[in-house]
Amino acid sequence: MSSSPILVVKNLTTTFITGRGRLPAVGGVSFELNADETLGIVGESGSGKTVLSRTIMGLQPRSNVELGGSVQLLGHEIVHASEDELRTIWGTEVSMVFQDPMTSLNPVMTIGKQISESLRVRLGMSKADAKVRAIDLLKLVGIPSAEERYDAYPTQLSGGMRQRVVIAIALSCSPQLLLADEPTTGLDVTIQAQILNLIEELKSKEKMAVILVTHDLGVVATRTDRIIVMYAGRIVEMGRTRDVFFNHRMPYTRALLESTPKVSNPSHTRLITIPGRPPDLYNLDGGCAFAPRCAYATDQCRQEAPSLQEANSDGHLFACWNPLPVGTSPLNQQNSNEPNGASNEQ
DSSP states (O other): OOSSEEEEEEEEEEEEEETTEEEEEEEEEEEEEETTOEEEEEOOTTSSHHHHHHHHHTOSOSSSEEEEEEEEETTEEOTTOOHHHHHTTBTTTEEEEOSOHHHHSOTTSOHHHHHHHHHHHHHOOOHHHHHHHHHHHHHHTTOSSHHHHTTOOGGGSOHHHHHHHHHHHHHTTOOSEEEEESTTTTOOHHHHHHHHHHHHHHHHHHTOEEEEEESOHHHHTTTOSEEEEEETTEEEEEEEHHHHHHSOOOHHHHHHHHTSOOTTSOTTOOOOOOSSOOOOGGGOOSSOTTGGGOTTOOHHHHHSOOOOEESSTTSOEEOOSSOOOTTOOGGGGSOOOOTTSOOOOO
């Protein structure tokens, strides 16, 4: 892997100012991403994944939001950058695939016009050249009859085709970092696999880094180099994909893994859920946010928040006062032939 990171996030915080008070959606997140990496960010709904990705992209609103820390993307500081500064890097250096293609696309504009617009505005292409490039992009993401689809409207396409169009728009200006926020939400299982495989293929072909945001560990099992597990806006575990699956130390990571449906289970197998509910971010106390739902919690867990500590020298970090023993992952009792040594839920 490249030794020079293209993305450096340091102690990033995102706090929303609301009628109920201050809501710390992201608290003290730090990590780096290399140019040839795919990073998975996982966690339940409300864990801060999407807020983190939008903050990295520079898409947070200008009012009622407080940002802290630093996001360095290819030498550009994102936090507190002006809109004009952000426009110089959107599309060409960083781009985003949103989770709902129906709301991401303009329903009254043709597919071709929506792709061509960024090419003409950002790259200064002529109308004719932009059309040629747009059709090439539609072919690149696997849309059949690309010339005909160029004049189609989003409502004339299936959910899977619309998501491919969103990916084509995100790739139109050849970004060096692609943020994919729940890119398979609302799609059936077969289309989910196609979209994830497409992102993986395009990453290799376009030579870009990818951040894949999802609530499902199965989605990132064989498609990421490293994984960040988030809970209550903070990183609770981070490391190589194999370490997170096979040598995780944080009970929340185990709970996410066990709650993922497995194709190897017999029919009508009862799904495992994580007990309790995510914490109210308005009323976080000084202890571990996962303590009320954790079977291993002690008085120390309820009174003092743990900081990230090293599990090994390969960058595997976890935040837990009572970590799980090494090698006790249920996956260690299963045979796996996956490239990253993870399960094959997807």
